[in-house]
Amino acid sequence: MSNLTKLNVLMCGTGEYTTGWTGSGASTSDKKIGVVGLTMFDLRRLGKVGNLGMVGVNGSKFPAIREHLQDKIGNAYKDMDTSFEEFPKQGKVDPEAYKEAINKLSPGDAVIVFTPDSTHFPICMYAIERGLHVLVTKPATQLLSHHNELIAAAKKQGVVCFVEHHKRFDPVYSDAKARAATLGEFNFFNAWMSQPKSQLETFRAWAGKDSDISYYLSSHHIDICCWILQDKAVPTRVVASAATGIATSEPYNCVPQTEDTITLLVDWQSLKSPKHKGTAVYTASWTAPLKSGVHSAQHWYYMGEKGDINVDQAHRGYDITVDDTGKTWYNPFYMKYSPSETGHFDGQRGYGYTSIETFIDASREVNAGTAKSSDYDGHGYPTIANTVLTTAILNAGRISLDEKRPVGIKKSGDEWILE
Template sequence: MAPLNVLMVGTGEYTTGFVGGGMSGSDKKVGVVGLTLFDLRRRGKVGKLSMVGTSGNKFPAIRDHLHKNITQAYNGLDTSFDSFPADDKRDADAYKTAIDALSPGDAITIFTPDTTHYPIALYAIERKIHVLVTKPAVQLLEHHQKLQDAARKNGVFVFVEHHKRFDPAYADARFRAQKLGDFNYFYSYMSQPKSQLETFKAWAGKDSDISYYLNSHHIDINESMVPDFKPVRVTASGSKGIATDLGCVDKTEDTITLLVDWVKKTDPSKRATGVYTASWTAPQKAGVHSNQYFHYMAAKGEVRVNQAKRGYDVTEDEAGLVWFNPFYMKYAPDDEGNFNGQTGYGYISFEKFVDAVTALKEGRVTLDDLDKRGLPTLKNTIATGAILEAGRRSLDEQRPIDIVEENDVWSLK
């Protein structure tokens, strides 16, 4: 079977590393999506690549950026792609033209503002296109379930890009947690520096919040660790004052904490507590781009993982002390000069999707098989979707929000 053709929807930091007319100042200076797919094409796993944004006039600079920082850095790695809209056009609906240029069985990746995920994913699914979408898959529980139904109806695979599932420490912790008895308590913290508010100023606080953006990582990890528990109530708290001083809209929260009640599906008398905190107003020179750690406690033991400082730091006169994370994306080339980041969990996440779609098209697996593998499918991430929307509603309505699940149908009250 021919390699999988992939359209990249979204041309920003995560796809290309190109932000505001130049290289991103984050740890994703050459992006993740594009680089990974260019390398998967080199390895014969994907075929034709394309990219769509809303402003075609960015593409000449993006191509120059990719050629300079990827092609010239990795042994002439091919960074060619078809682009939509044309270089002299601006079109907010260009994703439709780009998806229409695909064939049933092709795939797309979606790395765009949260409010756009649902219409883009649904448009692709209805045309029998497989979908990888960044987290959160969507902002509304209703939309999550509509995508789930549409994907089943059209026989396509939808993968939510929860890459922390493939972090080796997190994956090992999830495995070990199965032997520790009933879930009792989970606490997580994840932050990024204030500079990210400049990157995300077009939507920060208006169209989405820091909980959707960062809490989604650890809520999914918690959900994947405790398949026999389900969330039933969410109470959210948000702090304000820093982001607004940096020019964000008045309603922008700096830090959001969700307090979540969980119950055991077979015995509701057994309850657990989850506390998830996310912030995008951390200090600028903390030495790490993403502070990230969690504490999981169960009936017979506990797990602590701190992935902020991984025993590897570099100090430079200009930047000071920095802790790098090559376990996520490893940008150093191999001894032949080729890209050598295939073991990074950021890369593995995409390869898992490509391999799953290929196996599905070849008839080696079914959609049910993929759900059972514990991959971050729509079915396996629905509790995360419910918690995130409940958190937003709790902040807006200033009250706890109940999560109700009956016969696999989820709702909020």
């Protein structure tokens, strides 16, 4: 791997997940110094990444972002360079600055997209059509038709396109998937994921306008369920229901169509046994209590014909109590922010880091000719092709809410479509 050429990377999006910086200042969540930027800076230190760029909409944010990154990352870890080229320049405001930034890249470079859901498709397509490898946060797209277009474009260009479903790299989830394979036919899956109401303040600019809580949170566990059931069962019908009233009230005042909690009920059909059908319930909320001790409450239950699996990702037997803030449950398996004994960043084993590094490694291997982009579809990775049913379920759920009806999912030729 060390003999592979360094990968030049453009980070699209300057928000919480990339930098730890939000529109109201430094994030107060469990991602206070971000994930993407920190990982890129460390991979550059380790020789896997070359030039770095970052693109947003408002160039006036960059001085504060640079100061934040230097303070929280550059000064916190040994040998960590937080420099990057910014777009748009000179404090300009440009919603299409990503085009200028992408145009400066060369085929074989990479783009990492962590922007509002509604912008994923145009940015990813613009990058893929120019021969760039792409890692996009979930949901890959809001429309199944757009997801299908990205599959075709990535295949045509021969580039790597991953969706950043980092939970596939969680050792507990990975082990659970393997054990589920021994439990016979699928019967029932139930997932819950929530974040505190304070997130509505962070996301007010787009909550209910550009996306919803199901796309934002349920995408995690819908993908895990699809991953477990890949080549074993397929979703056939989605019915959605929603709770409302909190997000649209004081002090959050989100737009009138904002849901608080969304539940998707999904029918699954076994591919091996016509008589075996399963059901899944995926629920997500961003109106959970403020001081529950975890930023994201998240657990799921899987039942097969020969046994079941119960996973609570938020409570792993590791909690800390502080006088001022009370008890908090931590998950260092995701991102470890405390430095090593030598003072360097020490989170390379976290699955948040591993998810991004896996994409970087795959892109470098394809550039070197030691692998083809299609190879990764068979490795269980969250490629754009392997994640299509996650988008199908999410898109069907949105239609079900808007049109108040069940929505069917079926395959037409080589493509999945909604009915």
